[in-house]
Amino acid sequence: xxxxxxxxxxxxxxxxxxxxxxxxxxxxxxxxxxxxxxxxxxxxxxxxxxxxxxxxxxxxxxxxxxxxxxxxxxxxxxxxxxxxxxxxxxxxxxxxxxxxxxxxxxxxxxxxxxxxxxxxxxxxxxxxxxxxxxxxxxxxxxxxxxxxxxxxxxxxxxxxxxxxxxxxxxxxxxxxxxxxxxxxxxxxxxxxxxxxxxxxxxxxxxxxxxxxxxxxxxxxxxxxxxxxxxxxxxxxxxxxxxxxxxxxxxxxxxxxxxxxxxxxxxxxxxxxxxxxxxxxxxxxx
Amino acid sequence: xxxxxxxxxxxxxxxxxxxxxxxxxxxxxxxxxxxxxxxxxxxxxxxxxxxxxxxxxxxxxxxxxxxxxxxxxxxxxxxxxxxxxxxxxxxxxxxxxxxxxxxxxxxxxxxxxxxxxxxxxxxxxxxxxxxxxxxxxxxxxxxxxxxxxxxxxxxxxxxxxxxxxxxxxxxxxxxxxxxxxxxxxxxxxxxxxxxxxxxxxxxxxxxxxxxxxxxxxxxxxxxxxxxxxxxxxxxxxxxxxxxxxxxxxxxxxxxxxxxxxxxxxxxxxxxxxxxxxxxxxxxxxxxxxxxxxxxxxxxxxxxxxxxxxxxxxxxxxxxxxxxxxxxxxxxxxxxxxxxxxxxxxxxxxxxxxxxxxxxxxxxxxxxxxxxxxxxxxxxxxxxxxxxxxxxxxx
Numbered sequence: 079x080x081x082x083x084x085x086x087x088x089x090x091x092x093x094x095x096x097x098x099x100x101x102x103x104x105x106x107x108x109x110x111x112x113x114x115x116x117x118x119x120x121x122x123x124x125x126x127x128x129x130x131x132x133x134x135x136x137x138x139x140x141x142x143x144x145x146x147x148x149x150x151x152x153x154x155x156x157x158x159x160x161x162x163x164x165x166x167x168x169x170x171x172x173x174x175x176x177x178x179x180x181x182x183x184x185x186x187x188x189x190x191x192x193x194x195x196x197x198x199x200x201x202x203x204x205x206x207x208x209x210x211x212x213x214x215x216x217x218x219x220x221x222x223x224x225x226x227x228x229x230x231x232x233x234x235x236x237x238x239x240x241x242x243x244x245x246x247x248x249x250x251x252x253x254x255x256x257x258x259x260x261x262x263x264x265x266x267x268x269x270x271x272x273x274x275x276x277x278x279x280x281x282x283x284x285x286x287x288x289x290x291x292x293x294x295x296x297x298x299x300x301x302x303x304x305x306x307x308x309x310x311x312x313x314x315x316x317x318x319x320x321x322x323x324x325x326x327x328x329x330x331x332x333x334x335x336x337x338x339x340x341x342x343x344x345x346x347x348x349x350x351x352x353x354x355x356x357x358x359x360x361x362x363x
Numbered sequence: 364x365x366x367x368x369x370x371x372x373x374x375x376x377x378x379x380x381x382x383x384x385x386x387x388x389x390x391x392x393x394x395x396x397x398x399x400x401x402x403x404x405x406x407x408x409x410x411x412x413x414x415x416x417x418x419x420x421x422x423x424x425x426x427x428x429x430x431x432x433x434x435x436x437x438x439x440x441x442x443x444x445x446x447x448x449x450x451x452x453x454x455x456x457x458x459x460x461x462x463x464x465x466x467x468x469x470x471x472x473x474x475x476x477x478x479x480x481x482x483x484x485x486x487x488x489x490x491x492x493x494x495x496x497x498x499x500x501x502x503x504x505x506x507x508x509x510x511x512x513x514x515x516x517x518x519x520x521x522x523x524x525x526x527x528x529x530x531x532x533x534x535x536x537x538x539x540x541x542x543x544x545x546x547x548x549x550x551x552x553x554x555x556x557x558x559x560x561x562x563x564x565x566x567x568x569x570x571x572x573x574x575x576x577x578x579x580x581x582x583x584x585x586x587x588x589x590x591x592x593x594x595x596x597x598x599x600x601x602x603x604x605x606x607x608x609x610x611x612x613x614x615x616x617x618x619x620x621x622x623x624x625x626x627x628x629x630x631x632x633x634x635x636x637x638x639x640x641x642x643x644x645x646x647x648x649x650x651x652x653x654x655x656x657x658x659x660x661x662x663x664x665x666x667x668x669x670x671x672x673x674x675x676x677x678x679x680x681x682x683x684x685x686x687x688x689x690x691x692x693x694x695x696x697x698x699x700x701x702x703x704x705x706x707x708x709x710x711x712x713x714x715x716x717x718x719x720x721x722x723x724x725x726x727x728x729x730x731x732x733x734x735x736x737x738x739x740x741x742x743x744x745x746x747x748x749x750x751x752x753x754x755x756x757x
């Protein structure tokens with residue numbers, strides 16, 4: 079690439095900018111909206127010149143939504159916290175269970191192994207609504223409804239198969255001989271798993287973790303049915319912005335910005351490992 | 364049994380014994396695959412063993428069972444008196460060089476090679492000295508600070524070899540240790556590695572499909588085919604006393620000339636009628652008759668079907684009673700390969716030095732009885748090697 083002539087580089091830059099603008103424009107627009115009042119957002123024609131205001135953020139963080147119909151209590155920060163708890167704990171639990179399971183599926187042949195792996199994958203095929211109703215009834219009788227524990231458990235339906243199947247592929251790509259070499263050098267099986275297999279599969283684990291986190295973060299229906307306002311994540315909590323007196327675009331935009339931030343930070347963080355995985359390369363024998 | 368190889372004297376420590384070792388893959392399925400079938404291999408302390416065979420013959424499975432990567436379906440592997448087949452690899456005290464190199468990608472070559480020693484808390488200075496020594500031997504001293512993905516396949520392979528050779532283990536297992544090297548380098552390293560192994564009395568088992576490598580490096584060679592150990596003998600014995608037709612045709616370059624033949628008896632005279640592909644008589648060779656002083660072939664019956672083998676190097680050219688026609692002629696720089704038609708059968712002969720023979724010309728050849736290998740037709744086991752019965756064949 080370095081040997082390209084000047085005009086090719088310029089052309090590539092222009093094209094990339096156009097693509098980036100096209101895809102990032104909605105986010106950029108939402109970002110601008112979050113600093114505007116409902117009036118400036120809705121004026122016609124729209125303009126990017128406006129007087130920025132922080133009132134949307136203030137309203138979200140203080141939990142008091144001021145509209146022309148009066149003051150409305152919203153629990154946005156609570157919802158954001160719930161989202162964080164649910165997603166982080168779900169993904170952590172899935173990693174804890176899924177990474178060793180993925181290794182087992184990748185390395186060992188055992189009875190019904192493929193069937194179990196496929197069954198776990200099939201959780202991703204079924205529409206969530208299919209299982210929600212019976213699940214809600216069971217949870218009701220087990221006392222798990224409206225608890226973090228119950229929600230995190232159900233979130234495993236989303237995160238576990240994803241992590242299991244992505245990480246399994248990465249484990250399969252690692253040369254078994256590297257593990258054997260380490261074991262012949264005098265290390266136990268468990269140590270080999272922790273010191274060789276997991277680090278070598280780290281780009282895969284990072285990718286799976288990122289995807290699982292995004293899916294968990296974006297989940298809507300499970301929490302809508304199985305949780306009350308107290309335990310609801312932002313996806314469900316955002317419904318509160320549709321008020322009797324109208325839709326609060328400014329606050330919606332601000333809440334979007336706030337709720338996208340953790341995912342964005344995580345993506346930026348995990349990206350380093352994804353890139354490292356590409357540059358490490360040549361692990362295969 | 365093996366005079367001169369010197370391994371019998373060293374009974375002291377790390378004898379490696381494979382006792383009826385068997386490996387069956389998918390034993391409970393409908394199609395179990397027997398990869399290794401009752402292999403017996405007593406390996407002396409400090410002995411260098413080559414496992415030789417074509418792909419899928421079970422040689423790598425055997426090596427991996429010794430290392431502990433494959434379970435042993437039945438039989439026993441012992442080091443000295445210690446049965447090791449149920450121990451995890453870490454506790455077997457073996458070192459291994461992998462065909463796929465299997466270097467640790469995040470470590471520099473230096474750290475890869477010294478890894479096991481550093482792990483066992485050897486002093487850093489000692490490790491550094493040993494790394495320098497072994498990498499000097501393998502000519503990879505200049506890449507010690509590089510990372511595995513950035514060096515060539517040949518360098519990776521030598522690094523993997525160095526990582527094994529540096530260790531102080533009961534057994535050294537090398538899987539195709541030099542397959543990626545250029546021929547010249549391979550020849551040089553072969554000699555150096557052999558030296559290294561002998562001076563340190565390292566019990567070594569290496570896998571190869573290259574018979575030149577096996578013959579050059581090994582004290583004894585185990586020829587495997589179809590999971591069965593065909594013969595376990597010195598390189599010389601494999602050439603002079605192949606246990607069966609497979610070993611005879613597998614070992615040697617160019618391969619042994621082999622013909623289906625039948626025994627004829629005419630009074631006191633005894634001989635073989637060799638056949639061409641179509642089953643017609645191609646040529647006859649005489650064996651010492653009943654009245655000869657050593658008459659080892661006495662028990663051959665008239666009309667008995669056998670296989671007759673002659674090494675190309677043992678064919679005498681320009682003398683004797685068989686008349687053939689030269690069909691091809693290749694000068695290889697140090698020897699001449701000559702294709703000769705005898706009747707309708709093809710015989711390959713090797714002459715040392717330049718041998719003048721035009722294609723199409725007639726040539727007299729002799730097949731001395733001392734150079735004939737006779738194998739049973741059905742079992743394909745060796746019956747006679749030259750003038751000696753092959754009763755001690757494996």
